[in-house]
Amino acid sequence: MEETFEEGRVFLIDKPPGWTSFDVVNKIRRTIKVRKAGHAGTLDPLATGLLIICTGKMTKQINNYQAQEKEYTGFFGIGKTTPSFDLETPFDSERDCSHVKLEMVTSAARAFTGTILQVPPMHSAIRVDGKRMYLQARKGKTVALPPREVQVSAFEITSFELPLVGFRIVCSKGTYIRSLVRDIGEALETGAYLHALRRTRIGPFLIEDAQTVSDFVQKNHHSA
DSSP states (O other): OHHHHHHOOEEEEEEOTTOOHHHHHHHHHHHHTOSOEEESSOOOTTOEEEEEEEEGGGGGGHHHHHTSOEEEEEEEEESEEOTTSBTTSOOOEEOOOTTOOHHHHHHHHHHTSEEEEEOOOSSSSOEETTEEHHHHHHTTOOOOOOOEEEEEEEEEEEEEETTEEEEEEEEOTTOOHHHHHHHHHHHHTSOEEEEEEEEEEETTEEGGGOEEHHHHHHHHGGGO
């Protein structure tokens, strides 16, 4: 069994909330006692959903998996903001959003569909001068990050019950959903934050085919 893992396997894992992507990789690595393992595309700690884990020689395919189109569902809140653009940090502003109508939100979503320029969040794993941005942000430092071109193939509003708005997004590698939500909030002049996020697809790989971390551990505990 261990030989197979070292040769190279690909596992689809449904990341639980509160875990980092590295937490999941480390749990998988320890469970099957494999030397080399990695994930194809980071999910924020509060996000859930599809994480592709590669072991052994399949880690060479990580960049190929990362380059695949991604699909997400979730909710954003209107009328409040946080420094991290999600619920990882406390609210730092609040504005009235009672005037916001569904048509206004769908119009804003359309404006952020297609090829767009996006500024990544400071609270992200991006490295600048070798330093992770989220570590700098936690120290209260800010760095002017340059905008990056990303592709948003679909941005659908799936529910509207103020202050929460449901959405479905299909996008390219490197797209930050938190940044999209921030931009929507600025377009509406109310502010917005990411309330919940779930990755449902990476290329042809679907969340329906993923297993939970606990299921994986249970099935493979004999290798531990």
